[in-house]
Amino acid sequence: MKNINEHALIDGQSITIRPMQPADSHQEAAFVRNLSTQTKHYRFLGGVNELSSAELKRLCDIDGQHSMAFVATVETDGRETQIGVSRYAEGADEGVREMAVTIADAWQHKGLGRLLAIHLVDYARSHGVRQLYSVDLADNVAMRHLAHDLGMSVRPSADDPNQVIYSLSL
Numbered sequence: 675m676k677n678i679n680e681h682a683l684i685d686g687q688s689i690t691i692r693p694m695q696p697a698d699s700h701q702e703a704a705f706v707r708n709l710s711t712q713t714k715h716y717r718f719l720g721g722v723n724e725l726s727s728a729e730l731k732r733l734c735d736i737d738g739q740h741s742m743a744f745v746a747t748v749e750t751d752g753r754e755t756q757i758g759v760s761r762y763a764e765g766a767d768e769g770v771r772e773m774a775v776t777i778a779d780a781w782q783h784k785g786l787g788r789l790l791a792i793h794l795v796d797y798a799r800s801h802g803v804r805q806l807y808s809v810d811l812a813d814n815v816a817m818r819h820l821a822h823d824l825g826m827s828v829r830p831s832a833d834d835p836n837q838v839i840y841s842l843s844l
Contacts, residue, residue: 680793684784687748691793694743694759699730701745705756710779716814717776719837733761739801740764740771744793746786757781760790762798762806769804775820787820795824799844807841 679692694702706714706725714722725733736743743761747754757778762771773794777787798806809831810817821828821840831837 682789684781684786684789689757689786689789690747690749690754691744691790692747693738694734694736694745694761696731696735698745698756699727699734701747701754701756702734702759703730705759705776705778708778709776713776713779713782716811716817717774719809719811736761742771742794742797742801744790744797746777746781746790758786758790760787760794762794762803765807769802771798771803771806773798773806773808775808775817782816787816788823791820791824795842795844803844805841805843807839809837809839812836812838 679690682689682691703725706722709717733743741761741763743759745756746758747756749755758776758781760773760775762773765772775787775791775794777790795806808817808821808826812830813836817840818828824842826840826842828838828840831839
């Protein structure tokens with residue numbers, strides 16, 4: 675997998691979007707740790723404070739085919755700081771991947787989620803993924819807007835009346 679960095683400008687600040695790497699585990703841990711309680715609740719569908727080392731390894735050790743992740747970073751005081759991530763992981767069916775997009779609270783509602791999601795969708799499409807889906811809490815308004823912007827369909831979850839499933843055929 676090529677390590678290609680792309681750059682964007684959001685609110686006058688230079689953003690780097692690049693594939694996640696195994697060495698990003700400390701950065702990913704800090705990113706999740708610094709999310710608000712509500713953002714963590716929406717991302718993990720429940721209460722999470724810290725990720726275990728096994729979970730960090732799973733999230734950061736991507737293969738580019740069955741799993742993929744893009745991180746958005748900014749340069750802060752000479753250090754790279756993660757401000758967002760879009761990812762997919764292998765689903766139960768071949769060619770189907772579960773996706774998630776998470777944006778640091780200070781960067782929400784600026785178009786970064788859409789930008790990261792589009793990178794993920796384009797990558798998935800070019801790597802033979804047929805469908806992306808996301809399981810989310812029904813009251814997650816930001817995800818509802820993102821799903822609409824991406825053209826995703828929505829249906830209630832059969833397992834939990836508080837959840838919906840968004841899906842996008844590629």
